[in-house]
Every structure is written in C-alpha cells, then in structure tokens.
Amino acid sequence: MSKAQRLIEMMITINxxxxxxxxxxxxxxxxxxxxxxxxxQELEQAGFPLYSETGAAGGYHILKERILPPIVFSESExxxxxxxxxxxxxxxxxxxxxxxxSVMKKFLNCLPLDMQNSITQxxxxxxxxxxxxxxxxxxxxxxxxxxxxxxxxxxxYSSTHAERVRTIIPVGLYAMNGLWYCPAYCTxxxxxxxxxxxxxxxxxxEFPYAKGKYNIPASIQEYLEKTEVEHGCRIKIQLTNIGVxxxxxxxxxxGGLKALPTGGGIIDMEINRSAxxxxxxxxxxxxxxxxxxxPAELIEFMKQKIYELQxxxxxx
Numbered sequence: 614m615s616k617a618q619r620l621i622e623m624m625i626t627i628n629x630x631x632x633x634x635x636x637x638x639x640x641x642x643x644x645x646x647x648x649x650x651x652x653x654q655e656l657e658q659a660g661f662p663l664y665s666e667t668g669a670a671g672g673y674h675i676l677k678e679r680i681l682p683p684i685v686f687s688e689s690e691x692x693x694x695x696x697x698x699x700x701x702x703x704x705x706x707x708x709x710x711x712x713x714x715s716v717m718k719k720f721l722n723c724l725p726l727d728m729q730n731s732i733t734q735x736x737x738x739x740x741x742x743x744x745x746x747x748x749x750x751x752x753x754x755x756x757x758x759x760x761x762x763x764x765x766x767x768x769x770y771s772s773t774h775a776e777r778v779r780t781i782i783p784v785g786l787y788a789m790n791g792l793w794y795c796p797a798y799c800t801x802x803x804x805x806x807x808x809x810x811x812x813x814x815x816x817x818x819e820f821p822y823a824k825g826k827y828n829i830p831a832s833i834q835e836y837l838e839k840t841e842v843e844h845g846c847r848i849k850i851q852l853t854n855i856g857v858x859x860x861x862x863x864x865x866x867x868g869g870l871k872a873l874p875t876g877g878g879i880i881d882m883e884i885n886r887s888a889x890x891x892x893x894x895x896x897x898x899x900x901x902x903x904x905x906x907x908p909a910e911l912i913e914f915m916k917q918k919i920y921e922l923q924x925x926x927x928x929x
Contacts, residue, residue: 785833
C-alpha cells in the first residue's frame with residue numbers, strides 16, 4: 614500500500630472512530646508506531662481535526678467538526694452537486710447556510726479552470742426561483758437539530774391570532790414556496806399540528822421525551838403521504854385562459870391542472886383539507902377567471918371572503 618493510499622484509508626478509518634491509539638492504527642495498517650505518528654502529524658498539518666491526550670488512558674480523539682476524506686468526482690457529478698445547491702440559492706434561510714457557502718467556495722476552487730467556467734455558464738442559464746417571503750427564520754437550524762436528534766421543545770409561537778407557549782415533538786421539516794414548515798405533535802392540542810418556522814419566536818427549552826408514548830410518524834415523508842390519504846379533499850375548479858396561466862405558476866394547484874383543447878382548463882385533484890382556505894385566498898384575486906365547482910366547503914369559503922370584502926368596502 615502506497616503512503617498516499619494509506620493516508621486516505623487512515624482518514625476514512627479515523628472518521629469512523631470516536632477515539633483511537635497509535636498502537637491500534639499501527640496494527641490495523643501493519644506499519645510501525647513511528648510511521649503512524651508521522652502520518653498523523655501530516656494529517657494534522659493538512660487540517661485534520663485531531664487532538665491527543667497523554668497518560669495511561671490517553672490516545673487520539675477526533676473533534677466534533679470532522680473533515681471528510683477526499684472524494685473523486687467526475688465532471689457530470691461535480692455539475693450535479695452545483696445544480697443541487699443552485700436549487701437552494703434563493704431560500705431566505707437554510708439550516709446550514711454559511712456552511713453551504715463555504716462548501717461551494719472550496720469545491721469550486723478545487724476544480725479545473727475549464728470545469729469552473731462550465732459550471733459558471735450553467736449557473737447563468739438555470740435558476741430555481743423561490744419567492745422571497747420577507748420572513749426570517751432564526752430558529753431554523755435549532756429546530757432542524759431538535760427534529761434530527763428526536764427531542765421535544767417548548768417554544769413561543771406566534772400564530773395568526775395570538776402568541777402562545779407550546780410544547781411540541783417535531784416530526785421533521787419541509788420547505789414549500791419559500792417558507793419552512795414543521796409538523797409536530799402538540800401537547801396542548803394532543804394532535805399533530807403544522808408550525809411555520811418563521812413564526813417560532815423563541816425556543817425556551819429542549820429535552821428528551823419518552824419514545825413510544827406519542828403516535829408520531831417515523832419520517833417527514835411518512836407524515837406527508839399519510840396526511841394526503843387521511844385528510845384528502847377533492848377540488849374541482851374551472852378556469853379561463855387567464856386563470857390557467859395564473860394557476861400554472863402555483864406548484865400546489867399546477868399538479869392537478871389540465872389545459873383543455875377548446876380553451877381554458879380545469880383543476881381536478883386531491884388536496885389536504887387544511888389547505889382549502891388557502892386555495893380560497895389564492896382564487897379570490899382571479900375573480901371570474903376561476904369558478905369553483907366542488908367541494909361545497911370551498912364554495913362557502915369563497916362566498917364568505919367575498920362578503921367580508923364587500924362589507925369592508927361598503928363603509929367607504
């Protein structure tokens with residue numbers, strides 16, 4: 614085994630361990646302890662985060678912020694990495710925003726010049742546009758870690774009507790239309806509720822909870838799939854040509870939109886029942902370019918909102 618190959622395999626081995634001794638590595642790689650000490654010194658000089666402790670119980674330990682071993686990417690794979698990161702560019706908040714910027718700078722600087730130019734051209738021609746909601750989510754990274762570590766949290770949450778303290782057990786996080794959402798079991802309502810992360814004003818406390826005590830989906834994917842099935846509601850909306858163009862730009866409604874050969878179109882799809890009022894709010898500015906055919910609940914929402922708008926302007 615060459616020295617370069619040994620150093621790479623040593624980085625992989627060290628990353629998989631919490632702590633180790635020089636003797637353990639020397640035995641594993643079939644070299645002398647002196648050789649291992651020289652290798653470790655080279656890794657430290659290259660920036661690998663190691664620290665040592667002396668004494669009978671001493672040894673080497675790796676710091677929490679570990680450095681991953683070198684990975685060889687093909688040109689197409691390198692472009693795929695940048696393409697994925699490009700999709701996150703216009704999110705106002707990300708759980709690891711600064712780290713994402715740092716990764717891209719390091720990655721780009723390591724690529725050959727012609728590949729850098731190719732990626733720059735790609736960035737100039739392809740964009741994943743996310744609407745800027747002007748909503749900061751300062752608690753995003755903390756909520757992300759709480760969800761990943763499967764812990765509970767007591768938060769101060771500002772809803773549409775009031776600010777309250779709630780204790781929640783997050784299922785996970787998902788992003789939609791530039792906003793972050795956290796479905797979580799709420800001990801106040803004894804059910805899973807969806808919390809907007811930008812409305813979480815403060816995380817008062819986080820703590821472990823008794824596993825198995827609450828009926829919580831194992832993953833965010835399971836939650837979303839289960840919600841669609843259990844709380845689904847069919848909507849049918851007739852659209853003019855203008856209505857079609859408007860609804861094509863909204864990802865939720867575009868999934869069930871079908872343009873008709875004779876002109877106009879129709880939306881016929883299942884949505885989460887909790888989104889019905891949102892659909893009414895979205896359709897209201899379309900006026901006569903959108904006609905709700907079903908369900909009756911959505912039609913009543915539309916009537917109520919039109920009535921409230923009429924009452925609001927009748928005072929002028």
